[in-house]
Amino acid sequence: MEIRKIVITGGPCAGKTTGMSWIQNQMEKRGWTVLFVPETATELISGGVCPWTTGTNLDYQKCQVKLQLTKEELFEQAARTMPKEKILIVCDRGFMDNKAYMTEEEFREAAVSVGLTLVQARDRYDAVFHLVTAANGAEKFYSSENNAARYETPEEARDLDNRLIRAWTGHPYLKIIDNSTGFEEKIKRLVNEIIMFLGEQERVEIEKKYLVKKPDISLLQQMPACRKVDIIQTYLKLTEDETVRIRQRGENGSYIMTETVKKRISKTRRLETERRLSEDEYLRLLETADPNMPVLHKTRYCIVYDRQYFDLDVYPFWDDQAIVSIDVTREDEEVRFPAGLEVIREITGEKEFRNSEILLKNVK
Helix, strand or coil: CEEEEEEEEECCCCCHHHHHHHHHHHHHHCCCEEEEECCHHHHHHHCCCCCCCCCCHHHHHHHHHHHHHHHHHHHHHHHHHCCCCEEEEEEECCHHHHHHHCCHHHHHHHHHHCCCCHHHHHCCCCEEEEECCCCCCCHHHCCCCCCCCCCCCHHHHHHHHHHHHHHHCCCCCEEEECCCCCHHHHHHHHHHHHHHHCCCCCCEEEEEEEEEECCCHHHHHHCCCEEEEEEEEEEEEECCCEEEEEEEEEECCEEEEEEEEEEECCCCEEEEEEEEECHHHHHHHHCCCCCCCCCEEEEEEEEEECCEEEEEEECCCCCCEEEEEEEECCCCCCCCCCCCCCEEEECCCCHHHCHHHHHHHHCC
């Protein structure tokens, strides 16, 4: 049995409801049983439990995250009893959406109240798909007519959209679906991203990489949509065309473990498969590590800028440079860099800047 759990999120009037319908239709055609975890805030507020009826916003948020986790756990429990081979659990918003309505202190307290760290709360989902509000790029279609609970002005909708993106920044698989196309094409792009993520269609990663001057870390930390994560990467197999690695990814001692297989098919294109590991699986695979390869430690800054998701990798043995990478949908796609990143040159496809080559050259 394969059970995958994803989040569909986004700003007001982004297309979430339509997207859910399309997801069910398209994934069931491909043999997936689709389960939908309904939006928790709507259930609570329609029942009279609101931020303005409870004692404080934090009191309300603690109720919301507890109900959210309970529902998700029940859906997973039910899924494991179903005589199905492939089950997709789709969460209408996830735990981190709540962060957009809280201060950092309130969020930490709410997460602790249900026994979660930030990493456990954010990375408990296999993938996150954010639909950008129509108020950003499709303003003439922004409306509250199809949702009586929608009260945000276009400016407020854009602000909320940005807060939601910031809340999810740092997740290893975050896809932002903007309004650069018409609405129907936007929803098709969402569905296609999910199809590729689930392996129903070859997931070809088109990655561009750039060598940059090492930025001022204090400036990075001040960026509104930037999240630091620590990565410990161990190689199991390494050839010219295939890499198998396991990775711990997280912060402050809280990690999620994964195994990734990458097969190169061209200078910029790679086939990639990834799966989540339990701690026992990770430890067993660790015993099969390539003895000729050191373990790689690096700090990654995940940055969202102009609806693009960048990974900025800082290595402990480099004082003056770093590497920025971004996944794109087309090889000729324009890359718009955040202010403060000084690009030295593009290094896409250059062997000497692969992680394994950097590691062998700098770590004994």
